[in-house]
Amino acid sequence: MGTLLISKIREEFPDRIMSSYSVVPSPKVSDTVVEPYNATLSVHQLVENTDETFCIDNEALYDICFRTLKLLNPNYGDLNHLVSMTMSGVTTCLRFPGQLNADLRKLAVNMVPFPRLHFFMPGFAPLSAKNVSAYRAQSVAELTQQMFDAKNMMAACDPRHGRYLTVAAIFRGRMSMREVDDQMLAVQNKNSSYFVEWIPNNVKTAVCDIPPRGLKMSATFIGNST
Numbered sequence: 001m002g003t004l005l006i007s008k009i010r011e012e013f014p015d016r017i018m019s020s021y022s023v024v025p026s027p028k029v030s031d032t033v034v035e036p037y038n039a040t041l042s043v044h045q046l047v048e049n050t051d052e053t054f055c056i057d058n059e060a061l062y063d064i065c066f067r068t069l070k071l072l073n074p075n076y077g078d079l080n081h082l083v084s085m086t087m088s089g090v091t092t093c094l095r096f097p098g099q100l101n102a103d104l105r106k107l108a109v110n111m112v113p114f115p116r117l118h119f120f121m122p123g124f125a126p127l128s129a130k131n132v133s134a135y136r137a138q139s140v141a142e143l144t145q146q147m148f149d150a151k152n153m154m155a156a157c158d159p160r161h162g163r164y165l166t167v168a169a170i171f172r173g174r175m176s177m178r179e180v181d182d183q184m185l186a187v188q189n190k191n192s193s194y195f196v197e198w199i200p201n202n203v204k205t206a207v208c209d210i211p212p213r214g215l216k217m218s219a220t221f222i223g224n225s226t
Contacts, residue, residue, distance in 0.1 A: 003045035010049040017095075017104040019052040021087060026156060028058035046119075051108050053119045054222070056083055058197065060156040068151060070129040085212070086122045086154055089220025092170050092208050110204045111166045111224050123153045123221035140175050143219040144183040148191075152221070162226035164195045167203045173217025177207055 010018060022042075025035035032038075046053050061082050065074035094103060112118045125146035126138055147169060150158045171180055184205050188195060195202060212218050 003042045003049070006049045016167070017052070017108055018050045019054070019104050020046065021054045021056060021083070024057045024155065026056050026057055029058040029062050047116050050117055051115075052104065052111070054086075054122050054140065055119055055155045056086070056122065057154065057156045058172050063156065064127060064151070064154075068127045068129070068165065076204045078194060081126070085218075086124050086220060088212060089124055089170055089172070089218065090122060090222060092172060092220070093206055096208050096210055097202050099114065107168065107222075111222065113165050113170055113199055113224075117165065117224065121153050121155045121157065121159065121221075121223045121225060123147055123223070124151075125149075125152055125219045125221070126190050126215070127152055127209060138173075138215075140171070140179045140183050140217075143171065143217065144169075144187060147221040148187060153223075157225075158223050159223060160194065163193075164223055164225050165199060166224045167195075168222040169203070169205045170208065170220040170222075171205065171217065172208045172219070173211035173215070174209060175217055178204055180207055 006018060006020065009016075025032075025039050049115050059077070061079045062074060064082060065071040069078070071078055093107075108118070111120065125143045127146070146152050148159075150160065153159070169180075169184060184203055188203055
């Protein structure tokens with residue numbers, strides 16, 4: 001049903017950028033027998049008819065709830081909260097003016113080297129248990145370190161097993177743009193083997209002065225990995 005709608009919208013509005021947030025099934029966390037069939041049949045439509053697909057994985061969401069947030073019995077509200085934080089971070093530049101990647105088209109230009117390679121891994125930082133977050137000092141360096149950590153990815157895959165084609169990082173809060181650039185450059189220099197060499201300047205950053213509710217600063221990660 002969802003991919004049929006995407007197909008019809010693409011027919012009606014071929015000049016519009018199509019973005020989707022797709023929940024990918026996991027063998028560890030599956031409550032529906034037909035999930036693998038739905039995923040297999042929908043991937044072709046997502047390849048052909050969307051310009052940006054953000055892959056979200058229930059297994060990764062449950063792992064974050066158990067390991068990082070220390071929740072014993074996470075419910076759908078907890079999972080949806082993680083997804084909403086990520087979606088809010090990704091769309092920051094659409095809702096607040098004057099930022100890099102200020103619309104979906106610019107994001108696609110920066111993130112998609114070839115039209116069919118538009119499946120992204122989103123991530124979010126900081127993620128910490130409620131009783132710890134009040135005592136944890138946030139800095140640009142710590143946000144950058146957390147952001148590239150596989151434990152903070154919303155898709156259950158380890159990016160160290162592949163290489164990044166492109167990366168976008170969206171920082172929110174009061175921080176120095178120079179410090180952000182220095183930290184991102186340090187990550188690239190230290191982990192150069194994890195970035196493809198045939199796409200120059202493949203890491204883009206944006207800084208928004210307005211932090212998310214309840215946090216002084218945050219970072220949203222968007223990775224296009226092999």
